[in-house]
Amino acid sequence: MDYANALLDLVGNTPLVKLRRVTDGAPGLVLAKVEYLNPGGSVKDRIATRMVEAAEASGELKPGGTIVEPTSGNTGVGLAMVAQEKGYRCVFVCPDKVSEDKRNVLKAYGAEVVVCPTAVPPEHPNSYYEVSDRLVREIDGAWKPNQYANTNNPRAHYETTGPELWKQTEGRITHFVAGIGTGGTISGTGRYLKEVSDGRVQVIGADPHGSVYSGGTGRPYLVEGVGEDFWPDTYDRDVADRIIEVSDADSFAMTRRMAREEAMLVGGSAGMAAAAAVRLAQELDDPEAVIVVLLPDGGRGYLTKVFDDEWLSQYGFLTPPRGQRTVGDLL
Ligand code: PMP
Numbered sequence: 001m002d003y004a005n006a007l008l009d010l011v012g013n014t015p016l017v018k019l020r021r022v023t024d025g026a027p028g029l030v031l032a033k034v035e036y037l038n039p040g041g042s043v044k045d046r047i048a049t050r051m052v053e054a055a056e057a058s059g060e061l062k063p064g065g066t067i068v069e070p071t072s073g074n075t076g077v078g079l080a081m082v083a084q085e086k087g088y089r090c091v092f093v094c095p096d097k098v099s100e101d102k103r104n105v106l107k108a109y110g111a112e113v114v115v116c117p118t119a120v121p122p123e124h125p126n127s128y129y130e131v132s133d134r135l136v137r138e139i140d141g142a143w144k145p146n147q148y149a150n151t152n153n154p155r156a157h158y159e160t161t162g163p164e165l166w167k168q169t170e171g172r173i174t175h176f177v178a179g180i181g182t183g184g185t186i187s188g189t190g191r192y193l194k195e196v197s198d199g200r201v202q203v204i205g206a207d208p209h210g211s212v213y214s215g216g217t218g219r220p221y222l223v224e225g226v227g228e229d230f231w232p233d234t235y236d237r238d239v240a241d242r243i244i245e246v247s248d249a250d251s252f253a254m255t256r257r258m259a260r261e262e263a264m265l266v267g268g269s270a271g272m273a274a275a276a277a278v279r280l281a282q283e284l285d286d287p288e289a290v291i292v293v294l295l296p297d298g299g300r301g302y303l304t305k306v307f308d309d310e311w312l313s314q315y316g317f318l319t320p321p322r323g324q325r326t327v328g329d330l331l
Contacts, residue, residue: 008085011038011045012160016168016292021261022254022274026281028289032274033165036266036298040081041074043161043296047184048078050156051145052086065141066091070132072098072106073225074297075147080109091139093132102301148232153184154191161185162192165292171197175284177204177244177277177293179226179269180213183235185294190239205240206276214245222248222305222315223268225296244276249317251275255306259299268306270295 004010014037019030035043055061067083069075072094083090090111094103095118103113114135116128124130136142147153165173176193178186190203207214211227218229223246231237255271258264266274277293284291305311312318 006085007039008049008082011040011049013164014038016165017264019262019274019278019293022257023278023281026278027285027287028281028291030277030281030291030293031169032262032264033161033292033294034264035294035296036270040077041298041300042077043185043294044074044078045081046078046160047147047150047153047156048075048082048145050159051147051150051152052079052082052088054152055143055145061088061143062141063087065089065143066139068093068132068135068139068142068144069147070094070128071147072102075145076106076111077109079145080106080111084110091135091142093128093135095128099304101304105301147184148182148234150234153182153234154188154236157185157188158192159188161189161294162196165189166193166196169290169292172290173197173201173292174289175202175204175277175280175291177206177273177280177291179206179273179294179296180211180235180240181226181228181269182232185296187234187236187239189294191236194239202241203239204276204280205243206273207243207245208251208272209245209247214243223251223272224302225267226269226272244279246272246275248315252306252312252317254278255299255302259307264295265299266295267297267299267302270297271306 014034016031017034019032023030038045066089067079068091070093076092080090092106092111093114096115097118106113116126116131120127122129136144180186186205193201208221208223208227210216210219210221251268251272254275255268258266273293277291281291
């Protein structure tokens with residue numbers, strides 16, 4: 001019989017799919033690493049599994065222990081899934097600006113969610129940084145993965161994402177494109193690909209306009225999960241050969257094109273990375289180029305944002321898809 005023993009055995013080994021239409025005829029291959037096909041729905045399943053297993057091995061996380069992390073997004077889902085399978089308690093701390101839908105996803109996996117006010121400085125006792133630190137001190141057997149400083153975050157990608165891409169492309173990958181949040185994905189995958197190819201593979205970061213990685217000072221930008229206003233330990237500053245800056249408008253336009261033209265319902269950071277990859281393919285103008293772009297998560301969590309016309313037009317971003325008329329035009 002063909003079955004997995006546990007859901008966690010299905011983390012990683014995601015497929016590569018050729019982008020056919022959004023490349024607008026640019027020469028070369030642009031291949032998407034479809035990370036939303038991980039069982040928890042994002043690339044973060046990889047680091048959640050690796051960080052928990054390492055903490056078990058080192059004794060930091062003991063049977064019956066509690067995982068405490070300030071997160072509301074994909075890392076929370078990954079950790080909640082791993083915790084549920086392995087019998088740990090999970091407490092996530094998030095600011096009150098996080099949508100109820102996102103909090104409910106974490107609760108659905110059995111996690112507890114503590115909501116903190118956004119409108120207080122980081123050193124305030126009720127800020128979400130302070131609250132998560134206090135919970136770690138006060139809960140017996142608590143362990144904080146701290147994805148922004150945990151070396152097992154980039155290591156997960158060095159050990160899985162990188163080797164998968166090398167094998168899937170039979171060593172023919174020429175460029176790797178990824179967004180940068182904690183930097184774990186680009187640092188681990190990029191480092192592996194550089195080593196295995198003797199420096200031949202070019203590593204390209206995609207970054208929202210305004211973020212520190214592309215020379216900005218921090219926010220504001222609207223695309224979620226990528227870009228930072230500080231330099232995390234998990235980001236290897238030497239790994240990227242180049243950073244391509246992408247505006248919110250271009251990120252969201254590509255996010256929508258991915259759904260309508262490639263049938264890939266992805267989040268805004270995937271649209272941002274795809275926009276950078278297509279720009280690169282156009283610039284290289286090389287039929288031998290094999291560009292791999294990593295799509296971190298799916299679009300279901302963003303239906304009331306990127307995929308909502310009113311939300312988009314509120315920021316002046318709405319552009320009708322090419323060659324397509326709306327029902328309104330036909331009436
Ligand atoms: N996209 C999304 C939606 C994310 O949640 C994250 C993680 N913050 C990233 C991209 C960036 O990945 P990494 O943290 O590995 O740099």
